[in-house]
Amino acid sequence: MRxxxxxxxxxxxxxxxxPRCIESTGPEQETNMCPYCGSxxxxxxxxxxxxxxxxxxxMGESGSGKSTVVKNLYFxxxxxxxxxxxFEADAAHEMFQLxxxxxxxxxxxxxxxxxxxxxxxxxxxxxxxxxxxxRLLMSDVSHYGEIRARAKELLSxxxxxxxxMDESPAAFSGGxxxxxxxxxxxxxxxxxxxxxxxxTGLDLSVQAxxxxxxxxxxxxxxxxxxxxxxxxxxxxxxxxxALVMKYGRVIESGLTDQILEDPQHAYTQRLVxxxx
Amino acid sequence: xKTPILKINGFAKHFTLHEQGKCIPSSHDxxxxxxxxxxxxxIGPTGAGKSSVLKGIxxxxxxxxxxxLYRDRHGEVIDLATADEYRMLxxxxxxxxxxxxxxxxxxxxxxLDVVAHPLVARGESREVARDKxxxxxxxxxxxxxxxxxxxxxxxxxxxxxxxxxxxxVAKPRLLLLDEPTASLDPVTAERxxxxxxxxxxxxxxxxxxxxxxxxxxRLGDRVVELTPPLAFADxxxxxxxxxxPQEKVYA
Numbered sequence: 312m313r314x315x316x317x318x319x320x321x322x323x324x325x326x327x328x329x330p331r332c333i334e335s336t337g338p339e340q341e342t343n344m345c346p347y348c349g350s351x352x353x354x355x356x357x358x359x360x361x362x363x364x365x366x367x368x369x370m371g372e373s374g375s376g377k378s379t380v381v382k383n384l385y386f387x388x389x390x391x392x393x394x395x396x397x398f399e400a401d402a403a404h405e406m407f408q409l410x411x412x413x414x415x416x417x418x419x420x421x422x423x424x425x426x427x428x429x430x431x432x433x434x435x436x437x438x439x440x441x442x443x444x445x446r447l448l449m450s451d452v453s454h455y456g457e458i459r460a461r462a463k464e465l466l467s468x469x470x471x472x473x474x475x476m477d478e479s480p481a482a483f484s485g486g487x488x489x490x491x492x493x494x495x496x497x498x499x500x501x502x503x504x505x506x507x508x509x510x511t512g513l514d515l516s517v518q519a520x521x522x523x524x525x526x527x528x529x530x531x532x533x534x535x536x537x538x539x540x541x542x543x544x545x546x547x548x549x550x551x552x553a554l555v556m557k558y559g560r561v562i563e564s565g566l567t568d569q570i571l572e573d574p575q576h577a578y579t580q581r582l583v584x585x586x587x
Numbered sequence: 588x589k590t591p592i593l594k595i596n597g598f599a600k601h602f603t604l605h606e607q608g609k610c611i612p613s614s615h616d617x618x619x620x621x622x623x624x625x626x627x628x629x630i631g632p633t634g635a636g637k638s639s640v641l642k643g644i645x646x647x648x649x650x651x652x653x654x655x656l657y658r659d660r661h662g663e664v665i666d667l668a669t670a671d672e673y674r675m676l677x678x679x680x681x682x683x684x685x686x687x688x689x690x691x692x693x694x695x696x697x698x699l700d701v702v703a704h705p706l707v708a709r710g711e712s713r714e715v716a717r718d719k720x721x722x723x724x725x726x727x728x729x730x731x732x733x734x735x736x737x738x739x740x741x742x743x744x745x746x747x748x749x750x751x752x753x754x755x756v757a758k759p760r761l762l763l764l765d766e767p768t769a770s771l772d773p774v775t776a777e778r779x780x781x782x783x784x785x786x787x788x789x790x791x792x793x794x795x796x797x798x799x800x801x802x803x804x805r806l807g808d809r810v811v812e813l814t815p816p817l818a819f820a821d822x823x824x825x826x827x828x829x830x831x832p833q834e835k836v837y838a
Contacts, residue, residue, distance in 0.1 A: 312673060362673065523695060548693070552672055566646060566672055573648040577605030584606075 314398055315502060315535055316361040316384075321393035323379050326350025328391070338557045338578065343374065353379040354559045357393070363502065364533040368550035368567060370540060370582075375556040377539045381505040384537070385424045386414045397421065397503070419449040423496030427508035429488035432495065433480045439466065439491045440476040446498040465494040469524060486517035493524065497532075504536045510545060522548055543586040547571060555579045590658065592761055592792045593621040593644070598653035598668075600639040601816075612816035613639040617653070619794070619811040621761065626783070626793040628807030630800075635813035637796045638688070641763045643668070644794070645685045646675045657683075660760060680708060684759035688766055690738060690750040698724070698741075698749055699734045705757035723756040724748070726782060728775045743770045755782055762786070764795035768802065780806065 324332060329348035336343050336352040343352050354376035361367055369377040383390045384406070395406040397417065404417065426432040433442050443462040452458055466476050469490040480488050489509055496504055506525065510518040526549065528534060538549050546553055546567060553570050555563040555578070563576040574580045598617040603610050614636030621627045629637045642648040644655055644667055655667040659682060665674065679685075684705070692701045699720050706716035724734060727748045733741065738749045747770050754762060767783070768776040783806060787793065797803045803810055 312677070360673075519695065526693070551676055565649070566675060568647045569649060572642070573602070575603075575649065580605055 312362040312365075314360055315363050316398070317394075317396045318360075318380075318384070319358045319394045321357040321380065321383060321395065322355045322391045323353045323376075323383060323388065324350050324355075324391045325353055336558060337560050338562055341558065343376070343558045352559050354383075354556075357554075357556075357561055359554060359561075359564070361503070361535050361537065363535055364529065365552070366529060366536045366538055366550045368538050368540065368546040368553035369556060370543070370546050370553055371556035372541060372582075374558075376559040377556050378507050379559075380556075381424070381507055381537055381539055385422055385505055386418050387424075399502075415449075419446065420499045421501050421503060423499070423501040423504040425489065425492045425496050425504070425506045425509045427511050429480060429485070429492055432492040433488065435479055435481045437479065438477045439471065439480050439483070439494075442480065442491060443495050443498050446495050450499045461498065462494075465498055466491070469494040469497075470520075484517075486513050486521065489513065489521055490524070493521075493528075497528065497534075500532065502535060504534050505539070506536055507539045508541070509538075511540070511542065525549060543571065543583065555582070589622050591620040591622050592658050593619075593794065594656045595619050595640070595644075596654050596656070598640060598643060598655060599651045600636060600643050600648055601651050612636075614643070614813065615816050617811075617813060620809070621792045621794045622808070623760075623792045624787055624790050625808040626787055626795055626806050627809045627811060628803045629794060629796045629811050629813065630798075630803055631813035632815060635815045637813055638765055640813070641685065641687075641765055641794065641796065644763060645679065645683065646670075647685075657761070682760045683763070684754045684757050684761070685763040686750050686754035686765060686767060688769065690746040692738065692749075692753075694739060695737055697735050698729070698738050701738060701749060702752045702756055705753060709757075719756050720752065723752040723782075726778060727752050728778055744772065744775070747771060748775065751779060755786060758786055758789065758791055760790075760792065762791055762793045764793060766796050766798060769798070 326349060328350045329345060331347045332345040332350055332352055333355060335345055335347060345352065357380055359367065369380060371377050382388045384395060390407060397404045397406055424432060434445065440462045443465055444458045447458050447461060462476065463473055467473055471487060471490045471494065480491050483491065510521050513521065522545065529536060538545065540546060550567045552565065553567045554561045555570065555576065557578050563570065563574065563579050570579060571583055574583050596618055599615045600613045601610055602613065617640050619627055629640060631637055639648055643650040646667060650668040653668065656664050657667050658664050699717050702720035702724060703716035706719060707713055721734065729745060729748045733745065738746050741749065751767055768779050771779060
């Protein structure tokens with residue numbers, strides 16, 4: 312098993328911060344807002360490894376900082392502190408030391424992101440096929456026929472009707488929009504995919520088919536994934552290991568079946584008990 | 588002298604329920620050995636913590652005390668109580684199988700794929716894996732008309748056969764069995780016993796929970812009897828101070 316991502320002591324603070332921010336926030340303090348300076352400690356000291364082909368779950372309630380972790384790793388935001396290393400077969404990248412062009416290259420060619428809100432991941436001003444073309448163009452595929460063929464292949468793989476590929480995603484249902492987002496994220500066949508609450512808000516049968524699709528993709532392409540969700544069912548179905556977050560901190564981590572059957576932390580025990 | 592594949596010293600498991608402020612004892616002071624081509628039977632009354640021992644070995648439960656020394660196929664000895672998560676995943680994948688009392692599998696998958704899955708995950712081609720799965724399902728007497736549907740709607744006994752088929756087809760080095768014949772009719776139970784004897788001859792080491800003394804005598808090469816935990820209050824006094832939740836938050 313090859314390690315592809317190593318995250319150490321990742322922190323993100325919104326606001327100017329003060330020396331007392333860290334000690335006065337977190338699960339024990341039951342807040343992530345510093346009472347002295349008003350800064351929000353979105354995440355602090357988050358560390359984990361990810362291996363090729365592995366699906367890691369990030370679970371926790373709203374505001375626990377789980378989305379912030381993937382936003383930092385996808386360069387949507389810059390962290391306040393911490394290190395992330397992305398490993399390729401022949402190179403290792405210090406992700407937060409790279410310049411903007413190098414970060415864009417990783418983002419466009421090596422990572423994929425699927426957001427809960429399709430508006431963040433898709434351009435509604437252009438067609439669904441165009442959305443995929445856009446991503447391919449950014450990764451140096453420029454032959455029109457090739458782009459069109461690849462977009463068709465991806466959309467049919469994610470079960471989007473090809474007869475509708477020239478329509479804007481705005482005309483699609485929520486489930487279809489997520490399929491277009493997944494197709495777009497997969498366009499460059501990235502080794503690492505971030506999935507941020509991708510099935511939240513979809514009806515159950517649509518959720519099931521999206522989750523099946525994600526598992527099939529993981530098996531076909533051996534894509535490593537970080538799955539952010541508050542849904543324990545999604546965690547159980549998709550992930551092998553999981554981190555539990557609360558008020559910006561990782562309070563527990565382990566094998567997924569162990570976290571769900573033998574949770575150690577009081578919060579995780581409450582979370583698991585309320586789901587059953 | 589034979590070397591054990593698994594040696595457990597002083598294993599204990601208790602659950603600290605923070606919300607209720609309670610400590611629930613399960614297994615305590617478990618010592619046992621499992622050898623290749625042998626079956627160690629785990630017996631004892633309900634509540635003695637037999638399943639907790641199996642779950643502790645598989646690390647579905649975090650052991651509270653003791654060591655679980657497992658000798659891998661390269662001869663290296665690992666303490667499963669403290670092995671890192673990736674090591675555990677690798678061993679589950681390649682060497683240690685677990686047939687639990689209840690079937691958990693991916694929904695919406697055909698029974699054949701569910702049973703073939705451990706083989707596919709190990710790199711067997713889908714066709715070969717499905718062939719082997721089909722043979723095992725036939726050997727366990729599961730009607731062929733059920734093979735192409737998901738086990739979700741199966742009866743208890745049918746689900747147990749799917750669960751057993753999945754565990755047995757993979758022929759792991761160490762197989763953990765939690766009451767493998769509990770909800771089977773006598774004919775099917777007899778077939779399961781036959782298959783257990785076969786894979787034992789092929790070298791598989793097994794640790795199994797049995798309730799029937801007769802089955803224990805027939806299949807068990809060694810028998811380990813667990814006793815129910817100490818009275819609740821005693822355990823709370825002696826163990827809660829010792830027990831510390833996992834402090835490590837690295838993954």
